[in-house]
Amino acid sequence: MTKALILIGFMGAGKSTIGRLIAEKLQRNFIDTDELLQQRQGQTIAAIMEAKGMLGFREAEFDALQAAIQTGGVIATGGGIIDYEPSFQLLKTTAAQIVYLHGDFTQHLDRIMRDSQRPLLRTKSITEFVEMWDLRQSKYAVLANVTLSSFTKAPTDVLLEIEMWLKNPQTMNQSVSKQLELKKQIEQVQQELRMLQELPVNE
């Protein structure tokens, strides 16, 4: 059976938008776990959360993920799927190709703010949102076979990058990990500069 291609990332990363494009291009099944959940329950995400509570929502999301993986198609996941340990473990152990669509916090927030339908935006403070972001980053990174920025380019360019990676996973992985390494070094230098600027000046 074909391995599923799974898109993960924080809210607003573009998983649904880009997932649909890839599925069309590769002529594969497309499943969005948020949409599947809503179809199965006959309710909106917000209503499911309200009726079942967060744990009940995550359990139903796990069932949707399991069903989606079995199709071997392209899967767009909900941004918080990794918060529920069984779903995280399923993603970790399944023989799928996992693409992490990534941006920085403000880029995500900017996109999320444009969509008032997102239930968590209505119920969480900005501090809780930042905490949620911090807790999730390492989980996405651990699961990812490749990490791609989805904010500095059009969806069709992200699609091209994913196609490139599918054709040549090794090369792409190397260049993406080199970029991440470089980014880390830059952040470290910036941090050191900030610390130096804060030191008292000897007259």
Ligand SMILES: Nc1ncnc2c1ncn2[C@@H]1O[C@H](COP(=O)(O)OP(=O)(O)OP(=O)(O)O)[C@@H](O)[C@H]1O
């Ligand atoms: N590369 C892109 N450039 C510009 N806008 C984009 C891009 N990708 C997605 N968008 C827009 O950003 C918004 C969020 O995208 P989308 O719903 O696909 O994100 P998501 O990762 O599925 O979020 P969620 O986790 O909430 O399901 C949409 O309005 C979409 O049109």
Ligand SMILES: O=C(O)C1=C[C@@H](O)[C@@H](O)[C@H](O)C1
């Ligand atoms: O980040 C989250 O926890 C969520 C993201 C959305 O895709 C939905 O699955 C839901 O709104 C929860």
Ligand SMILES: [Mg+2]
């Ligand atoms: Mg989505």
